[in-house]
Amino acid sequence: MISLKESKRSALVSLWFMFLTFPIMVIKVDAIEKTIIWRWENMFYVGFGSFILSIFGRIFFERQKNRREKQLSEKIQQHNLIQILLREPKYLYPLAAAFFLFALTFPHLFSTYQINVMTTALMYVVLGLGLNIVVGVAGLLDLGYVAFYAVGAYSYALLNFHFGMTFWMVLPLGALLAALFGVLLGFPVLRLRGDYLAIVTLAFGEIIRLVMENWNAFSQGPSGISNIPRPGLLGFDLTLNQAITYLYYLMIVMVLITIFVVNRLQNSRLGRAWIALREDEIACQAMGIDKTKTKLTAFALGATWAGLVGVIFAAKTTFINPASFTFLESAIILAIVVLGGMGSILGVILGAIILILLPEYLRALSDYRMLAFGAIMVSMMVFRPQGLISNVRRHYQYRPQKGEQE
Amino acid sequence: MSTPILQVKNLGMRFGGIKALDDLDLDVNSGEIVALIGPNGAGKTTFFNCVTGIYNPTQGDVVLTPPGTPAIRLNGLKPNQVAEKGMARTFQNIRLFQKMTVLENVMIGRHCRTNSFILGAILRNTATRQEEQETIHKSYKILQKMGLEKHANDLASNLSYGAQRRLEIGRALATEPFLLLLDEPAAGMNPQETQELIKLINLLQREGQSILLIEHDMKLVMELSHRIFVMDYGRRIAMGTPEEIRNNPVVIKAYLGESADA
Amino acid sequence: MLRVFLWSGGMEYFIELFFSGLTRGSIYALIALGYTMVYGIIGLINFAHGEIYMIGAFTSYIIATVLSIYGFPVLAIVVLAGFAAAIWSSAYGFTIEKLAYRPLRHAPRLSPLISAIGMSIFLQNYVLLAQTSDFLAFPELIPDFDFMEPVAHIVGTTDLVIILTTAAAMFGLTLLIKFTRIGKAMRATSQDRTMAMLVGINVDRVISMTFIIGSALAAIGGILIASHIGQINFYIGFIAGIKAFTAAVLGGIGSIPGAVLGGFVLGLTESFATGYVSSDYEDVFAFGLLVLILLFKPSGLLGRADIQKV
Ligand SMILES: Nc1ncnc2c1ncn2[C@@H]1O[C@H](COP(=O)(O)OP(=O)(O)OP(=O)(O)O)[C@@H](O)[C@H]1O
Numbered sequence: 012m013i014s015l016k017e018s019k020r021s022a023l024v025s026l027w028f029m030f031l032t033f034p035i036m037v038i039k040v041d042a043i044e045k046t047i048i049w050r051w052e053n054m055f056y057v058g059f060g061s062f063i064l065s066i067f068g069r070i071f072f073e074r075q076k077n078r079r080e081k082q083l084s085e086k087i088q089q090h091n092l093i094q095i096l097l098r099e100p101k102y103l104y105p106l107a108a109a110f111f112l113f114a115l116t117f118p119h120l121f122s123t124y125q126i127n128v129m130t131t132a133l134m135y136v137v138l139g140l141g142l143n144i145v146v147g148v149a150g151l152l153d154l155g156y157v158a159f160y161a162v163g164a165y166s167y168a169l170l171n172f173h174f175g176m177t178f179w180m181v182l183p184l185g186a187l188l189a190a191l192f193g194v195l196l197g198f199p200v201l202r203l204r205g206d207y208l209a210i211v212t213l214a215f216g217e218i219i220r221l222v223m224e225n226w227n228a229f230s231q232g233p234s235g236i237s238n239i240p241r242p243g244l245l246g247f248d249l250t251l252n253q254a255i256t257y258l259y260y261l262m263i264v265m266v267l268i269t270i271f272v273v274n275r276l277q278n279s280r281l282g283r284a285w286i287a288l289r290e291d292e293i294a295c296q297a298m299g300i301d302k303t304k305t306k307l308t309a310f311a312l313g314a315t316w317a318g319l320v321g322v323i324f325a326a327k328t329t330f331i332n333p334a335s336f337t338f339l340e341s342a343i344i345l346a347i348v349v350l351g352g353m354g355s356i357l358g359v360i361l362g363a364i365i366l367i368l369l370p371e372y373l374r375a376l377s378d379y380r381m382l383a384f385g386a387i388m389v390s391m392m393v394f395r396p397q398g399l400i401s402n403v404r405r406h407y408q409y410r411p412q413k414g415e416q417e
Numbered sequence: 418m419s420t421p422i423l424q425v426k427n428l429g430m431r432f433g434g435i436k437a438l439d440d441l442d443l444d445v446n447s448g449e450i451v452a453l454i455g456p457n458g459a460g461k462t463t464f465f466n467c468v469t470g471i472y473n474p475t476q477g478d479v480v481l482t483p484p485g486t487p488a489i490r491l492n493g494l495k496p497n498q499v500a501e502k503g504m505a506r507t508f509q510n511i512r513l514f515q516k517m518t519v520l521e522n523v524m525i526g527r528h529c530r531t532n533s534f535i536l537g538a539i540l541r542n543t544a545t546r547q548e549e550q551e552t553i554h555k556s557y558k559i560l561q562k563m564g565l566e567k568h569a570n571d572l573a574s575n576l577s578y579g580a581q582r583r584l585e586i587g588r589a590l591a592t593e594p595f596l597l598l599l600d601e602p603a604a605g606m607n608p609q610e611t612q613e614l615i616k617l618i619n620l621l622q623r624e625g626q627s628i629l630l631i632e633h634d635m636k637l638v639m640e641l642s643h644r645i646f647v648m649d650y651g652r653r654i655a656m657g658t659p660e661e662i663r664n665n666p667v668v669i670k671a672y673l674g675e676s677a678d679a
Numbered sequence: 680m681l682r683v684f685l686w687s688g689g690m691e692y693f694i695e696l697f698f699s700g701l702t703r704g705s706i707y708a709l710i711a712l713g714y715t716m717v718y719g720i721i722g723l724i725n726f727a728h729g730e731i732y733m734i735g736a737f738t739s740y741i742i743a744t745v746l747s748i749y750g751f752p753v754l755a756i757v758v759l760a761g762f763a764a765a766i767w768s769s770a771y772g773f774t775i776e777k778l779a780y781r782p783l784r785h786a787p788r789l790s791p792l793i794s795a796i797g798m799s800i801f802l803q804n805y806v807l808l809a810q811t812s813d814f815l816a817f818p819e820l821i822p823d824f825d826f827m828e829p830v831a832h833i834v835g836t837t838d839l840v841i842i843l844t845t846a847a848a849m850f851g852l853t854l855l856i857k858f859t860r861i862g863k864a865m866r867a868t869s870q871d872r873t874m875a876m877l878v879g880i881n882v883d884r885v886i887s888m889t890f891i892i893g894s895a896l897a898a899i900g901g902i903l904i905a906s907h908i909g910q911i912n913f914y915i916g917f918i919a920g921i922k923a924f925t926a927a928v929l930g931g932i933g934s935i936p937g938a939v940l941g942g943f944v945l946g947l948t949e950s951f952a953t954g955y956v957s958s959d960y961e962d963v964f965a966f967g968l969l970v971l972i973l974l975f976k977p978s979g980l981l982g983r984a985d986i987q988k989v
């Protein structure tokens with residue numbers, strides 16, 4: 012298992028981390044009161060924690076190396092349990108039915124607060140699936156995804172405020188506007204190399220937020236827009252509780268539609284072109300794929316979903332301001348995609364549920380939420396770049412056409 | 418037999434101070450196998466890149482004449498437009514879509530010959546389904562021709578080196594080119610694989626496929642090509658039948674002189 | 680144009696803005712150097728670099744406060760806090776590279792970038808949780824010099840110190856890169872990593888050194904700006920990081936003189952734009968500039984445009 016030499020190395024690692032974190036973790040000063048608090052216990056935690064993690068890391072890399080060698084020699088593609096479960100209709104259908112039943116009865120079993128939390132999680136599922144088209148499938152790192160979310164939310168808030176337009180009128184309009192923004196933004200920036208694209212989209216996202224913050228006449232500035240109506244149901248007057256339940260079911264429908272559409276897109280001529288573009292841009296172009304057009308459709312389709320959820324977000328919270336659309340929001344959605352598995356629909360759903368629900372229910376964790384998001388992004392990249400559930404390529408069945416003998 | 422389909426005149430390409438291509442002329446006739454040879458760094462791959470729109474040449478003309486249509490000047494066109502016009506290529510350093518299956522790699526080649534788009538993908542209407550079925554069918558046929566149908570659903574990265582090279586050819590064929598450009602198709606192959614490759618290229622030629630290939634394997638070049646262009650330092654130094662090239666003193670000095678085994 | 684500027688505030692205002700632009704520019708340049716050096720060598724936008732600078736500022740704040748509570752003389756505090764910041768920032772830079780980037784050296788290009796973004800978020804929240812989310816008043820480490828008295832309303836002592844320190848740091852870095860062994864190894868590695876490896880350069884060490892030097896420069900930037908602005912919090916690294924990155928791209932990423940030039944251009948642009956146009960949109964100017972450069976001249980002022988080899 013772990014030899015003495017290895018544990019010695021881990022001990023050195025832990026010493027190094029105790030040194031590294033010393034000023035920030037151990038010392039806490041108050042310059043005005045002129046007091047110093049020495050938190051030596053933190054040093055112990057850091058030392059202990061890094062020792063354990065370092066040993067785990069070592070074991071992990073050892074095992075990975077062994078497995079890779081084995082795989083190379085036997086040339087087998089490994090599938091984990093989840094993938095087998097999903098491949099077999101015998102397991103998949105009952106599982107899906109059970110989930111569906113649970114989702115339907117959820118509002119009757121849990122409190123309003125829980126329903127609200129679940130609705131939020133579902134919104135992130137859709138956002139994650141939308142960003143997944145852009146980042147996971149097409150390989151375009153969009154760090155300004157939240158800008159399209161803001162476009163949707165502000166569309167509803169402003170169109171309602173000025174023209175009294177209803178939720179159902181703005182829902183398609185917000186999606187359309189976000190898609191339009193996606194095209195407008197995408198057109199100039201999509202020819203940039205991957206990492207530059209990431210930074211430009213980040214900058215655009217921040218610019219949109221800053222404009223919303225400062226252009227008071229248009230967006231009412233940092234104080235935001237309040238009293239946004241919840242979605243209506245055929246003119247019925249809904250109580251608050253009913254409205255929340257209604258929104259929950261709305262989101263369930265949205266999630267189903269999104270899964271359906273995204274799944275079909277991924278397994279289509281267009282979806283294949285996205286993946287090919289992610290794998291090798293030059294080869295892709297040389298095979299006759301129009302790079303700009305293909306990227307632009309991915310970008311705009313991703314934006315469409317952000318716009319849709321943006322409208323719903325405004326209707327759900329009945330109040331929006333620019334603070335809801337910071338870079339961190341984009342980063343959270345990105346973390347969902349990265350954790351779940353780029354390009355994998357089920358993975359993204361799982362990622363959203365873990366990252367949004369876990370901190371909600373484990374209150375003790377919620378302070379460490381963003382810390383964990385950051386750590387997850389790093390460790391997923393290092394240890395499991397394919398995500399929790401890796402995307403398996405579809406197997407096409409060849410059927411000889413009529414009149415042919417094989 | 419001798420209608421020109423690709424005509425390149427005075428082609429020049431500079432990278433900063435380096436003249437990678439200098440006043441190069443080359444032409445390919447319909448149904449022909451033409452080889453482009455030259456020592457390492459002569460500018461052969463750069464020539465392919467200039468012709469297929471991956472680089473924009475700094476000088477000269479590239480003119481393509483698809484059968485039955487007027488000639489088109491390719492300069493300034495994007496690579497995907499060149500592929501649409503009917504010229505497809507492979508890469509010297511294999512550029513497959515590693516995380517896609519073998520079949521999917523070929524299906525990508527069908528992209529520019531098919532049309533379904535967002536709505537088709539979502540609705541999956543009859544036209545889209547038919548198109549998709551046809552894509553699978555034609556791609557599978559190509560895999561059979563390449564001898565790769567057993568691996569149709571394997572990831573491209575799991576193929577052997579020689580098989581990857583053949584898959585690149587298959588992927589290019591899927592775009593239905595009338596002129597196929599192969600950049601060192603035999604590089605890294607063992608003698609047996611090379612022999613199979615020669616058979617494959619011969620088969621394609623019999624089916625009427627015009628081919629322009631870059632190759633260092635002289636046996637393959639001499640056996641397959643109708644005409645050979647030789648270049649060195651970005652310039653064309655000779656052109657002729659294999660027989661003429663074999664006996665050309667300039668070529669022997671510049672090229673064959675280096676590799677005694679050829 | 681210039682006339683219009685001068686009308687709205689006079690010559691003195693113009694000079695004041697000019698020096699404040701130089702001061703900002705110096706800081707941007709110091710941080711931009713780290714971006715540019717790392718990019719030049721491993722082709723990665725080190726998203727967490729802004730956080731290194733933030734950690735430098737926090738470390739110097741903590742150490743300076745501790746020392747002043749123990750009654751150390753001002754000069755000793757300045758020197759020791761500066762050293763501490765440089766040492767710990769370098770240690771963070773070194774560790775981050777080993778943990779989050781080195782295992783991804785052969786991964787697809789976006790993987791290390793995502794890892795870097797994660798690292799940046801992690802470090803922000805690490806400082807937030809271990810220290811505070813409040814703004815902390817940064818001690819005025821640099822006393823006002825008497826000889827600056829007559830011009831103090833235009834150029835403060837801190838500005839002067841910042842500009843001079845930056846100049847000294849640049850000079851030192853230039854010497855290091857031009858004449859030392861490690862400097863030569865760094866240049867070789869940035870031109871062709873495989874070749875460098877073949878001729879026996881320990882590339883891992885060169886990369887580590889790059890992170891260490893870049894981080895130390897960022898730490899110096901951290902102390903300087905903190906004592907200039909007078910307050911710090913866990914979030915200062917994000918904006919400063921993006922601006923410094925803008926400076927690096929503006930100058931031509933990978934180019935060291937480019938980073939310095941870019942820093943000054945950005946600092947001056949910001950200073951004049953906020954001084955004459957509007958201060959509401961301060962950050963928008965920087966972001967806008969970044970977008971414009973990337974769109975129209977991604978190779979920057981001093982970088983060269985490469986054709987990707989196929
Ligand atoms: N993008 C580029 N930037 C700068 N120089 C380049 C570029 N592409 C090619 N070159 C240079 O052009 C010259 C010709 O290269 P090319 O790859 O075309 O040679 P080649 O004949 O294909 O050689 P080989 O037989 O080794 O494949 C070389 O000196 C190469 O360094």
Ligand SMILES: [Mg+2]
Pocket residue numbers: 461462463509
């Ligand atoms: Mg070549």
